[in-house]
Amino acid sequence: MAINQIKKILLVDDDPLFLKLVGQVFKKSGFEYITAQSAEEALELLHTIPTPDIIISDYEMLKMNGLEFRTHLMLDAAYKDIPFIFLTSFSDHDLVLKGLNLQAIDYVTKDTSVNVIVSKVNNILFAVEKQRELSELEIKKAAKSLNIKSIPVGSPVINGYTIDFWHQAYHDIPGGDFIDFIKVSDTHNFIVLGDVMGKKWMAWFFTFGFLSYVRSAVRFAAYNGEYSTAKILKQVNDVICFDDVLKDILSSLSLLLINTETGRITYSGAGDLPLLHYETAAGQLKTIGSQGLLLGLFANGNYDEQEIILQRGDGLFVFTDGMIDFTDSTGKKSDYEQFSKKLGSFLGQAGNFEYLKDSLFNNNLNRQVDDQSIISIYKN
8 A cells, every 4th residue: 555655664673684675675665764783772763863653673682672672662652652563583472462462563574575564564554644544533523513622712802911822733633732811800811821741632632621620720719819820720730630530641831810900920830831021122032931840740849930020012922832843854853942032033023923923933834743832912
């Protein structure tokens, strides 16, 4: 079966002649391949190369064998879901079962025709791609039929401030980013930006659990006259750590409270990226970081609270890691400083958020590797 785009294979074997033979056959079949002559070398390579679409590994290798190599991959969330095929020079029923128990896709003996191996890989990658497409389709159907959203339709109106946001789901599939604007009184407005970690396209289902807890904690705190963002985050985290559904799910969160009466903004963060404060008078950006841990990581999240005062014309930017992530020839990268510099250079010219969207954010879509979300707060 044909694969629509070039797929990358990591071949692991301590026999260099076998690697060369198999690699050349895969190359002629339209694949890109990378070789490693030991499991240890393969583990080091995985940190420096683009994530392969499939791994084919020999079982019998010195030091770390194929089963041990697979076990290492299973312990790493970044690699455990890569389709994996074992190669061996002998057939052993118990060995096959051990490999399959480690979620290996297939088990092939080395005397199998190389063309047959290529055909197996083609079929596996085709099946994986189809399953991914079906999963994404189901999520899109669910989002449409449930008619519930983790991203608001429009920005809130807050006296003295202009609030804007931009969100782009990865591959247009609802993902782990969530945004909310919660008005609890004429003078108190909360801004929420979160990102459920990992889970790929399944993250969207968990956003509503986090959002419901945040909304409840904010409403309950406001009802009791308590406006501490740090205390609200602690309450949310305490509940999540004891929730049987969410206790193993982690999420970052930025929680801000705008008090229009005092002109002050209170901020607390849970494993989020530092905010960027644009000072118009100085014409520069400065970072505002938090110490809080990801929601759901530990019962004590050590959440702190900071007060921010925006002068007239100042801007405050809150964003998820999808804004700083990108891909190049060596794979996925994150560069907070690069994003900060780009944003700063445009702020010196920009008169409004629409300019930023058209000039900066929309131009990054071809390098997008995750959901992208950013909220801007301008002091009028």
